[in-house]
Amino acid sequence: MSIESKKTHALQGIKVLDLTRLLPGATCTLLMADLGADVLKIEQPGIGDYNRAFEPIARKESGSFLLLNRNKRSMTLNLKSAAGREVFLRLASEADVVVEGFRPGVMDRLGLGYDVLREANPRLLVCAISGFGQTGPLREASGHDINYMALAGALQLFGTPETGPIVPGLSIADVGGGSLMAVYGILAALLARERTGEGQYIDVSMFDGLVTWLAYHGADTLFAGIEPRGGERPFIGSAPCYNVYRCGDGRHLSLGIIEAHFWERLCDLVERPAWKPDQWPQGQAAAQQFRDLSALFASQPLAHWVQQLAAADIPAAPVNGIAEAFEHPQARARELLYHCEHPVEGNIPQLGFPVKFSGTPAEHRLPPPLLGEHTAQVLASVGYGAAEIADMERDGVV
Numbered sequence: 001m002s003i004e005s006k007k008t009h010a011l012q013g014i015k016v017l018d019l020t021r022l023l024p025g026a027t028c029t030l031l032m033a034d035l036g037a038d039v040l041k042i043e044q045p046g047i048g049d050y051n052r053a054f055e056p057i058a059r060k061e062s063g064s065f066l067l068l069n070r071n072k073r074s075m076t077l078n079l080k081s082a083a084g085r086e087v088f089l090r091l092a093s094e095a096d097v098v099v100e101g102f103r104p105g106v107m108d109r110l111g112l113g114y115d116v117l118r119e120a121n122p123r124l125l126v127c128a129i130s131g132f133g134q135t136g137p138l139r140e141a142s143g144h145d146i147n148y149m150a151l152a153g154a155l156q157l158f159g160t161p162e163t164g165p166i167v168p169g170l171s172i173a174d175v176g177g178g179s180l181m182a183v184y185g186i187l188a189a190l191l192a193r194e195r196t197g198e199g200q201y202i203d204v205s206m207f208d209g210l211v212t213w214l215a216y217h218g219a220d221t222l223f224a225g226i227e228p229r230g231g232e233r234p235f236i237g238s239a240p241c242y243n244v245y246r247c248g249d250g251r252h253l254s255l256g257i258i259e260a261h262f263w264e265r266l267c268d269l270v271e272r273p274a275w276k277p278d279q280w281p282q283g284q285a286a287a288q289q290f291r292d293l294s295a296l297f298a299s300q301p302l303a304h305w306v307q308q309l310a311a312a313d314i315p316a317a318p319v320n321g322i323a324e325a326f327e328h329p330q331a332r333a334r335e336l337l338y339h340c341e342h343p344v345e346g347n348i349p350q351l352g353f354p355v356k357f358s359g360t361p362a363e364h365r366l367p368p369p370l371l372g373e374h375t376a377q378v379l380a381s382v383g384y385g386a387a388e389i390a391d392m393e394r395d396g397v398v
Contacts, residue, residue, distance in 0.1 A: 009036020010360040020101035021050045024129050024178035026068040031183050033071035034353045034362040045076040048371040058345045066368045074369035075378045076398045079110050083397045090382045093120045101129045104139045114201045124199040125189045129178050133205030148173035152210040160231035177209030240290040241279050251302035252319035269312050342367040
């Protein structure tokens, strides 16, 4: 991602008030901020986003906070105080989007429910990201990524018959079911507002979003009466042609063969023509083929197989560590890692924007903010004078 100034951005002029903490909301507003939206993080005085305290800590700030909050400004505001509520309503009257991640009902209890915000600004979009959405018997239930994965039927897709379900290494429900669905919903609502002139409420459930990821495996259940579990279906561990193998040096190789012509190329490469008619064996035949392939890949180090399979144009890849992934030539070519200057942390790494635009590219404009760094600036921009700001600071409003 270029750090040079660009003239236009896809979301230039869109003002976002970010009330969220932790991963789902932060990822949502990061994607919008990178595309030019003016994202203002509104954080609890003295505490801020909980993610600021998560290890590892760089110098004084959390590493994950630094990766999730570039291009945003930060102000502190006590929403439980009458004065804080008034400040927020003044900000909302000039904003385009509010993103919040509280449990259902919290905004109403703060006196900042959708009806109140809509009265202050009929064009405002309010996006609520929650575990189970604003309706249903679990609307107020607590939960985190692993719980949404479990209830949605997704967690059982990970692991093997021997291990049972395992903890996935990525926050799939948080980001896939929450962050990305929220961005999608907000952008669609912004387009709708261009036609109608009206704002609306966007109810994003991480549970709902995750269920929509189950189309492929859901087909097993809905159309064949099969309950897919890790290690028991072709694309979740039972197919030798779509699996992971340990190589001779202890490193691992992913084999991702679906099309028959790629399977035939592998059979030719390793001189196993008898395997060609049986790409998708089942039961004991599958177990034997997996043992045969395991022995084959264990006979040479990873680098040998990566070179051989790439030369034959067979879908395969090394199982990289994260450091290797960041340094990979493909990641470098796509500018997926760059550095920026931070006033406290110095020269810090940042993850690049995942979508490339020919006319309105993503841009690095601001380093991750210090807690409350822009409070006085923001208050002054909506009409508060120096004495009023000083009073708010004294009274713990900001």
